[in-house]
Amino acid sequence: MIRLSISFYGEIADRLGRERVMAFAADDITVGEIRAELAQQDEAAAVLLKPQIRAAVDSRVVGDEASVKAGQEVVFFSIVSGG
Amino acid sequence: MSVEARLELEALDAGAELARFISGRTEDGAVVSFTGLARKRGGDGNTVERLRLDWHPVMTERSLIELAEATAGRFGVSDVLAVHRAGEIAPGETIVFVAVASPHRRQAFQAADYLMDRLKTEAMFWKHERGSSSGRWIEPTEQDRADRARWSD
16 A cells, blocks of 8 residues: 655646645556546546646656656646746 | 756845846847736736746746756857746736846847747746636636747747
8 A cells, every 4th residue: 555645736726725645555556547546536536537637746747657656746737827 | 058047936126136147247248138027907807916826846946947948058048047936926026037148139039038938838837816806727828829839849
């Protein structure tokens, strides 16, 4: 089992809060699986299934196939506004 | 060549940034700067009481650095400076300051223009306008995207 810090930026942070710490049954998990797990647990998190919501692991933007291990930081973010 | 890009969480003093950037130059004949201010009227025409630029503690500043470096590399200018506010910003406050130094003016004008077009669409911020009764999240406008598309990459 792993515990991960998952944080949210942009419009999705209004719905999901800034950060959640969550436990997952597996030792590693993909970004896509995290999206699905969150969406299953919380109706508001269904927004994470939209492709325009991007993800980053340890501050690097990644695709859904990226695998996440204990201690890594996961970020989901809405479309950036620019400056 | 030096490139500096950073986030500023307190007031951004464009005059002081420009004075520091100009000081001590003997090889550059041109410094072009741009100062962006937070407007009172939002994109939807409503009055903005407060602008909030949400940022990520690592990725946002890195995006500024990458855009400033790309600008310096593309135009071969001497130095590039980009300072961007984050957090809560009131109308009239400086939100972004960009300066470019170059031996000759043309490259400096172009580089500043290019950097601003890229910052407006690619800088890693999440912008929220709050008016008297409601708030809204902002995305780059069609004009911002068209401005960005003027450059070939």
